[in-house]
Amino acid sequence: MGALEEVKAELARVLPPDAVVTDPAELATYSCDGLAGYRTTPGLVVLPTSTEGVASAVRACSARGVPFVARGSGTGLSGGALPHAEGVLIVLSRMRRILEVDPVNQRMVVEPGVTNLAMSKAVAAHHLYYAPDPSSQVVCSVGGNVAENSGGAHCLKYGFTTHHVLGLEVVLPDGSVVELGGRTLDPPGYDLRGVFVGSEGTLGIATRVTVRLLRLPEAVATLVADFPDPSTAGEAVSGIIASGIVPAAVEMLDNLAIQACEAATGAGYSLDAGAALVVELDGPREECLGRFGEVEAICRGAGATRVRVAGSEDERALIWKGRKAAFAAMGRLSPGYFVQDGVIPRTALGPVLARIAHLASEAGLRVANVFHAGDGNLHPLVLYDPDRPGEPERAEELATRIVELCVDAGGSITGEHGVGVDKACSMPKMFSEDDLAVMARVRAAFDPAGICNPGKVFPTPRLCGEVIGPYRPHPLELAGVAERW
Amino acid sequence: MTGMSERGPVPEAPVAHSPAGTGHGAFDGHHPPSRRRVEECVHCGFCLPACPTYGLWGEEMDSPRGRILLMKEALEGHIALDDVFVRHMDACLGCMACMSACPSGVRYDELIEATRAQIERLHRRGPLERAYREALFAVFPHPGRVRVAAVAAWAYQRSGLAGALHARRWPDRLPGRMGRWREALRALDGLMPPVSLGAVARPLPRQVGPHGAPRRRVGLVAGCIQRGFFAQVNWATVRVLVAEGCEVVVPRPQGCCGALMVHAGREASALRSARALVDAFEGWELDDVVVNAAGCGSTLKDYGRLLADDPGYAGRASGLAGKARDVTEVLAGLEPRARRHPVRARVAYHDACHLSHAQGVRSQPRQVLASVPGLEVVELGDDQCCGSAGIYNLVQPEAGEELGRHKADLVRAAGVEAVVTANPGCNLQLRRFLGPGVPVFHPVEVLDASLRGRPSLAGAQGV
Ligand SMILES: Cc1cc2nc3c(=O)[nH]c(=O)nc-3n(C[C@H](O)[C@H](O)[C@H](O)COP(=O)(O)OP(=O)(O)OC[C@H]3O[C@@H](n4cnc5c(N)ncnc54)[C@H](O)[C@@H]3O)c2cc1C
Ligand code: SF4
Ligand code: SF4
Numbered sequence: 001m002g003a004l005e006e007v008k009a010e011l012a013r014v015l016p017p018d019a020v021v022t023d024p025a026e027l028a029t030y031s032c033d034g035l036a037g038y039r040t041t042p043g044l045v046v047l048p049t050s051t052e053g054v055a056s057a058v059r060a061c062s063a064r065g066v067p068f069v070a071r072g073s074g075t076g077l078s079g080g081a082l083p084h085a086e087g088v089l090i091v092l093s094r095m096r097r098i099l100e101v102d103p104v105n106q107r108m109v110v111e112p113g114v115t116n117l118a119m120s121k122a123v124a125a126h127h128l129y130y131a132p133d134p135s136s137q138v139v140c141s142v143g144g145n146v147a148e149n150s151g152g153a154h155c156l157k158y159g160f161t162t163h164h165v166l167g168l169e170v171v172l173p174d175g176s177v178v179e180l181g182g183r184t185l186d187p188p189g190y191d192l193r194g195v196f197v198g199s200e201g202t203l204g205i206a207t208r209v210t211v212r213l214l215r216l217p218e219a220v221a222t223l224v225a226d227f228p229d230p231s232t233a234g235e236a237v238s239g240i241i242a243s244g245i246v247p248a249a250v251e252m253l254d255n256l257a258i259q260a261c262e263a264a265t266g267a268g269y270s271l272d273a274g275a276a277l278v279v280e281l282d283g284p285r286e287e288c289l290g291r292f293g294e295v296e297a298i299c300r301g302a303g304a305t306r307v308r309v310a311g312s313e314d315e316r317a318l319i320w321k322g323r324k325a326a327f328a329a330m331g332r333l334s335p336g337y338f339v340q341d342g343v344i345p346r347t348a349l350g351p352v353l354a355r356i357a358h359l360a361s362e363a364g365l366r367v368a369n370v371f372h373a374g375d376g377n378l379h380p381l382v383l384y385d386p387d388r389p390g391e392p393e394r395a396e397e398l399a400t401r402i403v404e405l406c407v408d409a410g411g412s413i414t415g416e417h418g419v420g421v422d423k424a425c426s427m428p429k430m431f432s433e434d435d436l437a438v439m440a441r442v443r444a445a446f447d448p449a450g451i452c453n454p455g456k457v458f459p460t461p462r463l464c465g466e467v468i469g470p471y472r473p474h475p476l477e478l479a480g481v482a483e484r485w
Numbered sequence: 486m487t488g489m490s491e492r493g494p495v496p497e498a499p500v501a502h503s504p505a506g507t508g509h510g511a512f513d514g515h516h517p518p519s520r521r522r523v524e525e526c527v528h529c530g531f532c533l534p535a536c537p538t539y540g541l542w543g544e545e546m547d548s549p550r551g552r553i554l555l556m557k558e559a560l561e562g563h564i565a566l567d568d569v570f571v572r573h574m575d576a577c578l579g580c581m582a583c584m585s586a587c588p589s590g591v592r593y594d595e596l597i598e599a600t601r602a603q604i605e606r607l608h609r610r611g612p613l614e615r616a617y618r619e620a621l622f623a624v625f626p627h628p629g630r631v632r633v634a635a636v637a638a639w640a641y642q643r644s645g646l647a648g649a650l651h652a653r654r655w656p657d658r659l660p661g662r663m664g665r666w667r668e669a670l671r672a673l674d675g676l677m678p679p680v681s682l683g684a685v686a687r688p689l690p691r692q693v694g695p696h697g698a699p700r701r702r703v704g705l706v707a708g709c710i711q712r713g714f715f716a717q718v719n720w721a722t723v724r725v726l727v728a729e730g731c732e733v734v735v736p737r738p739q740g741c742c743g744a745l746m747v748h749a750g751r752e753a754s755a756l757r758s759a760r761a762l763v764d765a766f767e768g769w770e771l772d773d774v775v776v777n778a779a780g781c782g783s784t785l786k787d788y789g790r791l792l793a794d795d796p797g798y799a800g801r802a803s804g805l806a807g808k809a810r811d812v813t814e815v816l817a818g819l820e821p822r823a824r825r826h827p828v829r830a831r832v833a834y835h836d837a838c839h840l841s842h843a844q845g846v847r848s849q850p851r852q853v854l855a856s857v858p859g860l861e862v863v864e865l866g867d868d869q870c871c872g873s874a875g876i877y878n879l880v881q882p883e884a885g886e887e888l889g890r891h892k893a894d895l896v897r898a899a900g901v902e903a904v905v906t907a908n909p910g911c912n913l914q915l916r917r918f919l920g921p922g923v924p925v926f927h928p929v930e931v932l933d934a935s936l937r938g939r940p941s942l943a944g945a946q947g948v
Contacts, residue, residue, distance in 0.1 A: 023569050024564065025555060026573075028563065028564065029545040029546045029550075029555060031554075034528055036527065036528035047544060073533060075530045091544075094543040094544075117534075136530070136531070138586075139529075139530045139531055140530075264588040265588070327529065328529035329589055331525045331527040331590065332525075335527075386524065
């Protein structure tokens, strides 16, 4: 019996029958996450409902050196939850209980499969919410958020997942269960919680998450300003930041992105605008509304052709629904797309977008852009038709050139969607060999056998072909301080 | 519809499995799910939280995204239309909540409909299940037989037999190997509504006009379940439309509109019913074709696509489809004219999936209810399917039951006296799980009570 067969047999014994999936068609439904261009049918899928269930699955794998991959809602955009053909996919979607709400101390404890939005809904009655708000918040799981250190439109003011996760219960790659962090913001000792957040499922599986909650702001004000092109919108953003205002969110959509949002939600964006800026302020009523007038004036001064102020909570919700549908609505413009995720200095926005447009027309493809303007996180969406021969490859190449362009412009390759398999090959562009080796050591400290989400984050020869070159031992290895993981 | 499929009559029997390379994979060439439509799904997962079956089981293959991927795999010939495939397609409620949630505008309705028709042709179900489905379709889509069933239900309730049998929970007495049947019979038994014999027996008027010049001339689709179990809803529909100045005609003979068969993939009989209804409404020169059953309305509005292959009907079918309106759409479009008397009641409005998700009709029924003074309408804050979904609660009793209980709990938590919903299937399902304490009405029954000056909803179900 092969190692995977043994794992299958063991898990069929210890987990309930409906928690073990072996039918080939059913397995195929787990073959990809939100990055549907990469597909691998997993060897086995398990759907545990408890920490103990996850731990037994991991122990079964670890005992036989079988690789495993964690999956939350499968909305990741970098292939982080891409399964292993000879491995086990551990799906957390049935672990979705809210275990504890502590409104006085403003925190809650949840299982990893609880969706981001479900957390906020569960505490809304206490006038609290969970701040990080990825566009996928209706569906993405908090476990996935932890693994990707996800952020959203409001991370400009409120920060990313790591600023809101207090503690974690984690099943380590050997199957043992540990607590990282705690119930307070700054527990003593090494911040292993901080190491785990953003580790893209390579250090273990989070089975319980303690998050901190914020009070809902007293007032929120939102506007959409239309601009003739993204550069002028960029100037308005610089103006707002320079005035000392800290907006809760500043988002920019280019014309193609506007078209997709509008088709999906009818949120009232102007189809003829070259770019739209969504600006939101929140906080104490007086301050929020006072400064909002300033923002409006700055937009007009920078050349806004139309400014629409949300007149009601419903209208505000609709504006956000439109913005948050941007990626998911791309199916209306194109059957396939790659989302890229780069960070660029805000001031470089104009030239970078011009360069992207140039590269796109060279490749004969369309690129839509969504930009978290406040923190410089750019998401170009490269549209392609999977049925046209050669187009997916051209699109992939263009997507890679775009992220490299971001690096050249003084930025970095990933803001929030993670490295996964998608950008693993671009890692050497960002980090020196020494940097990568140190990261690999951290990983090896948690997962010496290399069975926890292997093939992700770090470039591998299989994934990247000739790009990364032959293996050369690291100086630390030569010195006998570290071994290869 | 797909541009890729062959035109021609619906095969009654399985078309030979298309050999590899014909481009349809496990499907045959007669309207397989459209590859282009499948490709429109970008796998974002936004539909997952909207899907009741994903909510129940938390697994990908019972989510819209997973089902679409299964269709894609079958189209590519990687998997067969085997028991596993069919189980996940059967488990879909067809509630179309995924379509409301999908930012990419994926036409899941077309995909599942095409897939189901293929399953019915190409997949052989087990003998028990086949017999059960045949039995259901021998009754439901035939107004005459539903009426017989309704009268039988009336007699059954009057005879005291119901109480006696319920006390002994007769469905439990069936032999063990008929487990699924037992569940299904329990569902069917629980669905029997109180029947008002007067309403069932009295035929609707053929044509009735208002005093003075009519504002609109409308034709009523009387439905089969509606006519059999909720004849009073049809009567109320006629009365409120006339009161609001419409001339109402009820073309005869009218059969089933085909909705239940469309949803179950019984394509040939669905098309037969659709053609007959197109014929029945021929030549009446109507402004609107009024439907008061959400499931029928969504199918009627889709007649153009349904009969697109039939040159003798395509044009007339899309003409009829273009005029089809839910009764609440018609009423909301007319400035209220008849005097509304107060109805003092606190009610919840339940969105029928085939009205909200399939037809996008959400505000109109609320608007109709808002025109009734004294009526307090409470939102349930959750528009999830009640588990009725056509014949779903009869073929997937466990899931239907869980969803039904969930909805009933929500209603009870809202502390209302009654629920209002615009679909007979939802009505039957909600009655079953709410029990007699919280009655269920159609919006037109509530409006009718107001127009007739009935101060409470107690008498709303009269004829
Ligand atoms: C339309 C769309 C819009 C998006 N918008 C945003 C956005 O605005 N901001 C943003 O940051 N992201 C965004 N994303 C990306 C994605 O939603 C996030 O990365 C999200 O955090 C992934 O959560 P998930 O539950 O879907 O995780 P999955 O995709 O299932 O997994 C993601 C990674 O997390 C790991 N993982 C999952 N659960 C666990 C666990 N319990 N323990 C350890 N590892 C785990 C997996 O192994 C994988 O590496 C978007 C995605 C889509 C499709
Ligand atoms: S129709 Fe309803 S049950 Fe079927 S996939 Fe869509 S949301 Fe789920
Ligand atoms: S929301 Fe639409 S595009 Fe996204 S996975 Fe569901 S069906 Fe596909």
